[in-house]
Amino acid sequence: MDVIHKNQPNVDILKKLASYFGTSVDYIIEHTDIKQPLNKLLDTTLTSREGELLNLFRDLTEEKKKLIAIGVLMGLKQR
Numbered sequence: 001m002d003v004i005h006k007n008q009p010n011v012d013i014l015k016k017l018a019s020y021f022g023t024s025v026d027y028i029i030e031h032t033d034i035k036q037p038l039n040k041l042l043d044t045t046l047t048s049r050e051g052e053l054l055n056l057f058r059d060l061t062e063e064k065k066k067l068i069a070i071g072v073l074m075g076l077k078q079r
Helices: 011-021 038-043 048-058 062-077
Strands: none
Touching: none
């Protein structure tokens, strides 16, 4: 039986790729579908409407949050 050796990039290479492409290592290794790293998302300023929606979302049950998240992701994929 032949053994297939696969080379995998080290963490430093993955970090450099993520930085170059403006994304996260998780996105590059297909661990998430979210292209923008969390720290970039947190650095953005929310409008008053966005803040209101976020507060409403935080008050929901976990089940309702999951349903809304699924709906949003499905809507975004149809663009």
